[in-house]
Amino acid sequence: MSSRGRSNIDPRGGQPYAAAAMSLVFHSAHPYIPTLRADVRLFQVGEEAWYGGGCDLTPSYLDVADTQAFHRFWKAICDKYKPELHGELKEWCDKYFYIPARKEHRGVGGIFFDDLSSAEAGFDVEAFVREVGDSILPSWLPIVEHHRGEPFTDAQRQWQLLRRGRYIEFNLLYDRGIKFGLDGGRIESIMVSAPPLIAWKYNVVPEPGSPEEDLLKVLQQPRSWP
């Protein structure tokens, strides 16, 4: 978890600006509990403000009911602001969290957005972002409650550690937010989002029909979750 805030004079235009962001990442020790990543961001110059943020799930094992509930939860919030908003932000999320070298999405998605202003978006983006911030934990805690008491095997834990390798591949190879943070010299506050323990193994191919293969299928081809 990390949070940060700044306010300053924009070196480009000489105008006062403010930037603030809050990021959350939870890596569970339980292989059935997906990683949650979420953030909200603000960049303001004079009277104008642009917002970014999102919330998405990265499971090691696919739970269809959890995934549907998570997407429905975020759709219900988006629907209050603009009818087509959820479809747009879900697609944005699927596109952003993608590992081209593996032709694999990082997780089962959620919502993602960047550079949204109320003037351009046609709805009250500040109110939306406030609601996103307040909704992060309520979107995830029911999934934690669902799985936290379930037993799991060493092999399932091992699979989770291997999947975390994909998580760090995405972060270090592709994530623009992370590259931005590294250029800003804040590597420890960036890398705190890394999983605490990661494993690598050559060419792991799950058994056909296994739960591990089920996950890979959905990562290779994002679904809509009605």
Next chain:
Amino acid sequence: MSSRGRSNIDPRGGQPYAAAAMSLVFHSAHPYIPTLRADVRLFQVGEEAWYGGGCDLTPSYLDVADTQAFHRFWKAICDKYKPELHGELKEWCDKYFYIPARKEHRGVGGIFFDDLSSAEAGFDVEAFVREVGDSILPSWLPIVEHHRGEPFTDAQRQWQLLRRGRYIEFNLLYDRGIKFGLDGGRIESIMVSAPPLIAWKYNVVPEPGSPEEDLLKVLQQPRSWP
């Protein structure tokens, strides 16, 4: 470990070309045994050939005598080909294996070179590269023999796993060879060089005067090892 070879028609000039490379990475389960990375590479177009390669050490704990012996070993080989060669290739290695975001070198160095041809370098680069390839294991195995029987603690093993985090940061954020391989679609043969188990922890600062701090000091400021 990975090895690969190709031969083909250069799509740019229509000339026949050949490319071949052998890479070796050894990650030890013992925290006193440094990671060894080494490779030799050839790119040939018509009658002309360019070579690359290197061999370097990434320890979790600094052993001054081992490090001196390793650098002396490679200096003795380089000296046969050109008096200033070792100094050049050591500096190249120190510059290449560097993590700007941490202001830290990845390891204690060795030798590194790329795009060397006999015509430009003024010595028989093919013979040199053959000798480099033959010398990789002899440069490292004495260090393995030195430490393999020594006892170590859980805390030392944990430090090794944390240091492996730096290894993967370098590979994924900065290594040009890895980016080249990913563009070529060979992610599993690239990522096989990743350590099998890695840990992350926020803002670990070793005790002043500890062996862990000794390592960091030498990574922040490469030495010559007479």
